[in-house]
Amino acid sequence: MRKTLLLCAFVLAGMSASAWAQEEEPVAPYEQSDANAGAQPITDPDVLAAFHGREGIVRITNRTIDLALADPQLGPIFQPFDMVRLRRTLNEHFCYLLGGGCTYTGRDMRAAHAGMGAQTRDFNLLVRHLRTAMEEEGVPFRMQNRFLAVLAPMRSDVVPR
Ligand code: HEM
Structure with missing residues (x-):
């Protein structure tokens, strides 16, 4: 009985230590700045309205991530990473770039x-997948293109040469 209790204590201690490590060290330290977004925000309020403001952007971001996770090619690339963080930071990224006033x-x-x-x-x-998510949100094609034109130059930073 004492041995079992001792074992449980060790297992619990180990679990909380790793949970702590995940919370405290999700990624290597870096300096936070809107400049990290890699482009200037779109300032045309018609674009933000076409995306249905911050709420529409949350739906589009989450849908894009869901589609990527369900994709046989992309899913295995995304799965090992912290999707709670990605949902937050990708949403901030899109919201910032679309002029939604996020940091x-x-x-x-x-x-x-x-x-x-x-x-x-x-x-x-x-x-x-982003196109699909924007389509489902009812974002007009022309407005989708305005956003994709901002993201397109980021390819050289995402895809290694
Ligand atoms: C225009 C294209 C893309 C944009 C705008 C974009 C944007 C982002 C942003 C804002 C983050 C969050 C960074 C952070 O939390 O510090 C991120 C992380 C990530 N992206 Fe992308 N991304 C793009 C393309 C891709 C592609 C093509 C893939 C994979 C095939 C990908 C896979 C990931 C993964 C797995 C993470 C999480 C990394 C981590 O937490 O360490 N992304 N991306």
Whole structure:
């Protein structure tokens, strides 16, 4: 009985230590700045309205991530990472760039995707899922293109040469 109790104590101690480590050290330290978003925000209020403001952006971000996770090619790339963090930082990223007045707290695009080995076809797949999410939200094609034009130059930081 004492041995079992001792074992339980060790297991619990180990679990809380690793949970703590995950919470405290999700990514290597970096300096937070909106400049990490990699582009200037769109200032045209018509674009933000077309995305249905911050609420629409949350729906589009989550849907894009859900589609990426369900994708046989992209899913295995995303799965090992902290999706709670990604949902937050990707939403901030999109919200900042679409002029929604959010602050971006994530890393710059090069640092965030370093060592991941994403290829051009992965980039194109992710854009396709984002298109689907924007389509489902009812964002007009022209407005989708305004946003994609801001994201397109980020490819060279996401896909290693
Ligand atoms: C225009 C294209 C893309 C944009 C705008 C983008 C944006 C972002 C942002 C804002 C983050 C959060 C960084 C942070 O939390 O510090 C992130 C992380 C991530 N991205 Fe992307 N990304 C793009 C393309 C891709 C592609 C093509 C892949 C994979 C095939 C990918 C996989 C990931 C993964 C797995 C993470 C989590 C990394 C981590 O937590 O360490 N991304 N991305």
